[in-house]
Structures are given as structure tokens and as C-alpha cells.
Amino acid sequence: KAGVTQTPRYLIKTRGQQVTLSCSPISGHRSVSWYQQTPGQGLQFLFEYFSETQRNKGNFPGRFSGRQFSNSRSEMNVSTLELGDSALYLCASSPYGTDGYTFGSGTRLTVV
Amino acid sequence: AQSVAQPEDQVNVAEGNPLTVKCTYSVSGNPYLFWYVQYPNRGLQFLLKYITGDNLVKGSYGFEAEFNKSQTSFHLKKPSALVSDSALYFCAVWGVRGSTLGRLYFGRGTQLTVWP
Numbered sequence: 630k631a632g633v634t635q636t637p638r639y640l641i642k643t644r645g646q647q648v649t650l651s652c653s654p655i656s657g658h659r660s661v662s663w664y665q666q667t668p669g670q671g672l673q674f675l676f677e678y679f680s681e682t683q684r685n686k687g688n689f690p691g692r693f694s695g696r697q698f699s700n701s702r703s704e705m706n707v708s709t710l711e712l713g714d715s716a717l718y719l720c721a722s723s724p725y726g727t728d729g730y731t732f733g734s735g736t737r738l739t740v741v
Numbered sequence: 742a743q744s745v746a747q748p749e750d751q752v753n754v755a756e757g758n759p760l761t762v763k764c765t766y767s768v769s770g771n772p773y774l775f776w777y778v779q780y781p782n783r784g785l786q787f788l789l790k791y792i793t794g795d796n797l798v799k800g801s802y803g804f805e806a807e808f809n810k811s812q813t814s815f816h817l818k819k820p821s822a823l824v825s826d827s828a829l830y831f832c833a834v835w836g837v838r839g840s841t842l843g844r845l846y847f848g849r850g851t852q853l854t855v856w857p
Contacts, residue, residue: 633784635784660843662843662844662845664845671847671848671849671850672831672845672847672850674844674845674846677842677843677844679843684842684843685836685840685841685842685843685844687844719784719785721785721845723843729773729775729787729790729835730787730845731787732777732784732785732786732787733784734783734784735783735784737782
């Protein structure tokens, strides 16, 4: 079966712009989580959605937001981009969020 | 609070030798522990998990991990390393209650280099 698909793979944006990243989970998975990976901070949790509801949120500013659609696909949005938002953004899906996650290949965001 | 520590930033081992990547954890309640591997410019690949049961967990690509409750450790091991095992390895603990639910807490990662 198809894995977790993230689009786009690479993205270059200018400071101040906004960006939307997309994640298609494994079919049947209802939980989707997002993580930010940077060399300095490592892997940091952004948020987790289950059946269109945000169940948990990490310690990120309000510029970072997300949503989940009825087909479990998820998007995350970052507004007013800053240079420090440059990172690999990873999406992961799980059937119920209770037994481990399968990760996508990530979206590499570069803010210039 | 949930956290994991990977005390070694880098582990170097010769091909054919056994390898160990260390992980210790701190959790409230029973631990749900995971190991993931990351190759350059890729996402995380699942290796194995411990939820309950046998302390020795077998996973993908010949890796295994030993859960030790008294030492709060979950070290990753492989009897004979391959050059292709060279990658970044992450230990993680999973939140299963309250505000931690559905959230993975990752270590800083250990870069494994296997020399030919």
C-alpha cells in the first residue's frame, strides 16, 4: 500500500510570505502528526490531528497552524515566514495515534 | 514528563562488528518506545517498537533492541554491522495520556558510521 505522501518535496520562500504543506496519510489512518526537524533543535512536535480535530499541539507560535480534512489528508500552514522556519517538515500517520507512526519523506522548506 | 536521551552523538564501528546505539528514557507510566532511522534527505523509517512483552524486540534489517526497566534503557543493537547501516538513528518515547497523547518525544539522534 502507498505510504505517507508529502508535497512538495522542496520549497523556497521569501521571508514574510506564507506557505502551505500537504500530507496524504496511509489509507485508513485517521491520525496525522507534524514535526519540524532542524540541526539545532532536532525533531520537534508541531501538532496532531485525529478525525479532523486537533488533539495536541506543540510549543510553536500561532504562525504555525494546521488542519485535517474528512479524508484524513492534512495541511499545515506557516504565515509570515522567518529565516528560522527553514527546516525539514515531516508528516506521520497512524491508524489511531496509539500504536506508532509511519513518516513521509518530508518537505524541505528554505526561507530566504 | 516524557523524554529520551541518546548519550552519544556519534558511534563508529567496523563492518562485521556488533553495534550498539544507546537510549535511556524517562516516562510517567509504562513506556512505549521506538527506534527510527533516517538516511540523508529522507524521512524517518520505523525500525522497531516496544509496547509490552519480551524485553528483546526484533525489528527491521536485522536490528534488535533490549528493554531494561531497571536501567530505563532501550539500546539498539545489531550483531554484525553493514556499511549500509550508516545513518542517523533516533530513539523516541510515545505519549499515551493527557497532554502527551499521540506525541513522539525524540532523542537528539546518534550518527552511526560503519567503516568498510
